Amino acid sequence: MKTVICEQPGSLVLIDRPSPEPGIDDVLIRIKRVGVCGTDLHIYTGNQPFLSYPRVMGHELSGIVESAPAGARVAKGDQVYVMPYLACGKCIACRAKKPNCCMNIRVLGVHTDGGLVEQLAVPQEFVFKADGVTLDQAAMIEFLAIGAHAVARADVQPKQRALVVGAGPIGMAALIFAKLRGAEVTVLDGREDRLRFCETLLNADHVVRLDTTGAAADAKQLAELTGNEFFDIVFDATGNVKAMERGLEFVAHGGKYVLISIVSDRISFADPEFHKRETTLLASRNATPDDFETVLKAMRAGLIPTAALNTHTLKLSDLPSEFSKLLDPSAGVIKALVEC
Structure with missing residues (x-):
């Protein structure tokens, strides 16, 4: 599958990787949209404190389920968004229902490889239905959260x-x-x-x-x-x-x-x-499932001008040559979405 990886600051390359083999608890998602975040820009410029290179960026994700475990909240064909903060579920923060600041957190695209790929396997507890919104909107839920x-x-x-x-x-x-x-x-x-x-x-x-x-x-x-x-x-x-x-x-x-x-x-x-x-x-760090739901409800109610926020669209294969242009203030970027 096509994958864009940041080898080092200032260097993105398009490579081919094997498709992931989902674990017993994983949802396999065909990634459709990836929002470009300030975190990604910081990774590209070498100014992100929680990261080591090389890294596949991308944590604002929407896609279509290709496979899911039996009994999961999502099923094949569902349109979904991903909560990219992979929390342990056991530490003091998680026990207090604050997985956004989990002691052992792994954020997709930062601590572990993210979504600038064609397919991604994600533990089922971090995958949610995105009914009633578009794929573009679903990829914007995370930053709004x-x-x-x-x-x-x-x-x-x-x-x-x-x-x-x-x-x-x-x-x-x-x-x-x-x-x-x-x-x-x-x-x-x-x-x-x-x-x-x-x-x-x-x-x-x-x-x-x-x-x-x-x-x-x-x-x-x-x-x-x-x-x-x-x-x-x-x-x-x-x-x-x-x-x-x-x-x-x-x-x-x-x-x-x-x-x-x-x-x-x-x-x-x-x-x-x-x-x-x-x-x-x-x-204020990251967001909780309740925050994601708050955003989703507001989107469904037409309270967020997502079309205006989405100022730029890029193709996954064009990222190595086009990504640096997003750093130029004259480009007027608010939110760029990558189509996978």
């Missing part, structure tokens, strides 16, 4: 003021689900095209351009929007240390700061600022 999980972690309430810092796909997902909970959402980013997208297609209440001059005009604008009180909840989706450290400044007294992004570094805050706000600091 990341945002849904962050919003659930923050327990966003109607009329709360939320700030999303970083208008990439994950930040957009947080925006979508914060809005669905009735929050007033502001987006802060340095790219005008992304801000316009958030405002016109995702119904952001306010957008603010990042000030890179050092004059802090963005902070002044955020203060004006909130009567100098700032935000009940701030979500960071930047993957940038300086941005993550600065974001605390925008949290209201008594507010919450949710770090969705991850960096291979230390982050720090001024303790007096952290304490005087009595800030609740939350990490």
